[in-house]
Amino acid sequence: MLEFWFFIEVVLNGMFAGTMYALIALGFVLIFKASGVFNFAQGFMVLFAALCFVGFLEMGLPMIVAFVLAGAIMVAWAFAVERFVLRYLVNQEPIILFMATIGIAFFLEGFGELLWGADVHPLDIGIPDGAWFVGPDGVMMVQQFDVSAAIIAGGLVAVLALFFTYTRIGRALRAVADDHQAALSVGIPLNQIWIIVWAVAGLVALVAGIIWGSRLGVQFSLSILALKALPVLILGGFTSVPGAIVGGLIIGVGEKVAEIYLGPYIGGGIEEWFAYVVAMLFLLYRPQGLFGDKIIERV
Amino acid sequence: MFYREAGIFKTSYAADQALFRIPFDRIFVISVVLFAALVIPVIGNEYWLGSILIPTLIMAIATIGLNILLGYCGQLSLGTGAFMAAGAFMGYKIATAFPWMPIWAVVILGGICAAMIGVAFGLPSLRIKGFYLAVTTLAAQFFLLWLFQKVPWFVNYSISGVPTAPPREMFGYLVTGAEASVEARYLFILAFTVILALIAANLVRGRIGRTWMAIRDMDIAAELIGIKPLPTKLSAFAVSSFYCGVAGVLWAFCYINTVEATAFDIFRSFTVLFMVIIGGLGSILGCFLGAFFIFLLPIFLNSAPGWVGLEVPTELISHVEFMVFGALIVFFLIVEPHGLARLWAITKEKLRLWPFPY
Known part of the structure; x- marks a missing residue:
C-alpha cells in the first residue's frame, strides 16, 4: 500500500514538473504557429524576463509594478525583434530564421547580464512553500508550491485559450497560423501579428520565468532548462497548444517515474536524456507529434 | 585580369x-x-599555432562533417558534439587497447566508430523530418554524453574520469599528448584537414553527392526518380559522423590533451552549426571561412578594446562579447543568408571582369 502511495506521489510530482515544462513550451508553440519560426531564444526570454522582474523587485518596487514593467519590457522587446530582425528575414528558409533566433538568444543573454549582472538572484514572491500530507497517516507529501505553480500554469493556458477563441486579435492569429497568404489577402497585417505573438510569448516567458525562478533562483541555467521544452514540443506537435500541455505531462511523469524506478539499475541521472529518447521513439510511430497537423507532402 | x-x-x-x-x-x-604547411610552422609562434590554428582546423573538419549532412543532404542535426565525443572516446579506447597501432589508424578507426553510431542515430531521419529530426538528434547529444560520463569502461576506469591523451609518434615525432611540439601537432592536423577536405570536395561532386543534393532539394521527388532514401540518408549520416569523429579524436588528442565529455557539450554542437551557416551551406570552402570567422571573432572582440587603448573590465567585455556575437550573426543572416562562401563567389565574379566591368 505504501508502494502505491509512493507511486502516486512520484506521478503527481511528475505532473507538476510537466506543467512547468508546458509553460515554457507554450511560448515556443505560440511563435511557431503564427510565424513558422522555431524560436530558440524562448529560453533566454524566460531568463531575461525573470532577470528584469527580479531587478525591479530589488530596486524596491512593489511586485505589481515590477510585473507590469517587466511585461512592458518584453513587449518592447517584441517590437525590437520585429523591427530589426524578422522584418528583413521574410521568406527566408526556416533554418535561417532558426539561426537568427540563436543569434537573438546570444544577444539577449549578454544584454540581460549586462543590465542585471550574472549573479544568482533569489526570488520570493510569496507562494506558500510548505507541504501537505495526504492519504492514510499522511504517507504522501504534496508540495504546496507545486500546486500553486500548476494552478497558475493552468490559468494561463485557460486565458490564452479564451484569448485565441473569442477576441478579434485571437481570430487573426488563428487565421495567420492557418495560412499566411490567405490571411494577408483578407487584410490581416502580418507584421503586427508577429509583434503580438512575440509579445504574448514574452509575457508567457515572464510568468514561466517567475515561477521557475522562485523555485531555482534566477540564474543562467534557466535558459538551459528551456531545452527540456523541446521534447515536450515535438511530443505534442509544434503547432498545438493542448499538445504542449499533454506533452509536458507525459514527459514530466515519464521522467520522474523512470528516474525513480529505472534509474538505480542503469546508474542514475537519466533525467537528462530520457525525455529526448522518449520523444524520438514516439516520433517513429507518429512523425508529426500527438496533436500536430498531419504532414502532407506533394511533389 | x-x-x-x-x-x-x-x-x-x-x-x-x-x-x-x-x-x-x-x-x-x-x-x-x-x-x-611550409611557411606557417616557421613563422608562427606557440600561441598562434597552438591556440588558434590547431583548434580552428579541427573545427573546420567537424564543420565539413555537419555541412555534408545539413548543407548537402538537408538533414538538420544538433548532435555534432556527441559524434565528436564518440570519436574521441573510441579513439582513446583503441589507442590504449592496441598501443602498437599507428596514430593515423587510431584517428581513422575513431572516426569509423563515430560513423557507426551516427548511422544508428540517423535511422529516425527516414521517418522524421525538419525540426522534429533536429530535436531527436538532441537525444544523441544528451544520451551519448551521459553514457561516456557514467560508464567507467570508456575511460579505462580512470579515477579522475578525465584521462590524458596517450602520447603517440609519427615519423619519429611525437604528435599527440601534452609533450608533443606544437609544430608537429599542427602539421599532423593540417595533413588530416587537407586530405579530408579533398575527399569531401570529391564526394559531393560525384554520384553520391548528387543523390544527397537530390534528397535535400525534395526527398519525395528524389525517391520518384529512383534514388533510395535509406542508403542515401544513412550514408550522409555515416560520412558526416566520420568527419565529426575524426575531429573529436584530434580535439582530444592534439588540442586539449585530455579525453573528457564536457568538451563536447551542446554548445560545441551549436558552434559547429554557426560555422556551417556563417560559412555557407553546401560549400567546402565555406566550412573553413566559417570556422575561422566564428573562432576568431570572440578573440578579436576580446582584444579589440585593448588595441585602441580602452580599459574595459573583463566582466563587461564578456557580456558585450555575447551581444556583439549575437548581433553579428543576425546581421550576417540578414545581409548574406548564403554565408561567407557566397561573398567569395561574388568577389570572384567581380574579379573576372576587373578592371573593365561592363
Whole structure:
C-alpha cells in the first residue's frame, strides 16, 4: 500500500514538473504557429524576463509594478525583434530564421547580464512553500508550491485559450497560423501579428520565468532548462497548444517515474536524456507529434 | 585580369570535370596549402599555432562533417558534439587497447566508430523530418554524453574520469599528448584537414553527392526518380559522423590533451552549426571561412578594446562579447543568408571582369 502511495506521489510530482515544462513550451508553440519560426531564444526570454522582474523587485518596487514593467519590457522587446530582425528575414528558409533566433538568444543573454549582472538572484514572491500530507497517516507529501505553480500554469493556458477563441486579435492569429497568404489577402497585417505573438510569448516567458525562478533562483541555467521544452514540443506537435500541455505531462511523469524506478539499475541521472529518447521513439510511430497537423507532402 | 576563364580550353572530359577547372584556382589552392604547411610552422609562434590554428582546423573538419549532412543532404542535426565525443572516446579506447597501432589508424578507426553510431542515430531521419529530426538528434547529444560520463569502461576506469591523451609518434615525432611540439601537432592536423577536405570536395561532386543534393532539394521527388532514401540518408549520416569523429579524436588528442565529455557539450554542437551557416551551406570552402570567422571573432572582440587603448573590465567585455556575437550573426543572416562562401563567389565574379566591368 505504501508502494502505491509512493507511486502516486512520484506521478503527481511528475505532473507538476510537466506543467512547468508546458509553460515554457507554450511560448515556443505560440511563435511557431503564427510565424513558422522555431524560436530558440524562448529560453533566454524566460531568463531575461525573470532577470528584469527580479531587478525591479530589488530596486524596491512593489511586485505589481515590477510585473507590469517587466511585461512592458518584453513587449518592447517584441517590437525590437520585429523591427530589426524578422522584418528583413521574410521568406527566408526556416533554418535561417532558426539561426537568427540563436543569434537573438546570444544577444539577449549578454544584454540581460549586462543590465542585471550574472549573479544568482533569489526570488520570493510569496507562494506558500510548505507541504501537505495526504492519504492514510499522511504517507504522501504534496508540495504546496507545486500546486500553486500548476494552478497558475493552468490559468494561463485557460486565458490564452479564451484569448485565441473569442477576441478579434485571437481570430487573426488563428487565421495567420492557418495560412499566411490567405490571411494577408483578407487584410490581416502580418507584421503586427508577429509583434503580438512575440509579445504574448514574452509575457508567457515572464510568468514561466517567475515561477521557475522562485523555485531555482534566477540564474543562467534557466535558459538551459528551456531545452527540456523541446521534447515536450515535438511530443505534442509544434503547432498545438493542448499538445504542449499533454506533452509536458507525459514527459514530466515519464521522467520522474523512470528516474525513480529505472534509474538505480542503469546508474542514475537519466533525467537528462530520457525525455529526448522518449520523444524520438514516439516520433517513429507518429512523425508529426500527438496533436500536430498531419504532414502532407506533394511533389 | 588575372582571374579569367577566357582562353582556357578543355580538350578532354577529364579536364572539363576536374575539381579545379581554372588553373588560377588550382594554383591558388595549392599555394595556400603549401604556405600553411611550409611557411606557417616557421613563422608562427606557440600561441598562434597552438591556440588558434590547431583548434580552428579541427573545427573546420567537424564543420565539413555537419555541412555534408545539413548543407548537402538537408538533414538538420544538433548532435555534432556527441559524434565528436564518440570519436574521441573510441579513439582513446583503441589507442590504449592496441598501443602498437599507428596514430593515423587510431584517428581513422575513431572516426569509423563515430560513423557507426551516427548511422544508428540517423535511422529516425527516414521517418522524421525538419525540426522534429533536429530535436531527436538532441537525444544523441544528451544520451551519448551521459553514457561516456557514467560508464567507467570508456575511460579505462580512470579515477579522475578525465584521462590524458596517450602520447603517440609519427615519423619519429611525437604528435599527440601534452609533450608533443606544437609544430608537429599542427602539421599532423593540417595533413588530416587537407586530405579530408579533398575527399569531401570529391564526394559531393560525384554520384553520391548528387543523390544527397537530390534528397535535400525534395526527398519525395528524389525517391520518384529512383534514388533510395535509406542508403542515401544513412550514408550522409555515416560520412558526416566520420568527419565529426575524426575531429573529436584530434580535439582530444592534439588540442586539449585530455579525453573528457564536457568538451563536447551542446554548445560545441551549436558552434559547429554557426560555422556551417556563417560559412555557407553546401560549400567546402565555406566550412573553413566559417570556422575561422566564428573562432576568431570572440578573440578579436576580446582584444579589440585593448588595441585602441580602452580599459574595459573583463566582466563587461564578456557580456558585450555575447551581444556583439549575437548581433553579428543576425546581421550576417540578414545581409548574406548564403554565408561567407557566397561573398567569395561574388568577389570572384567581380574579379573576372576587373578592371573593365561592363
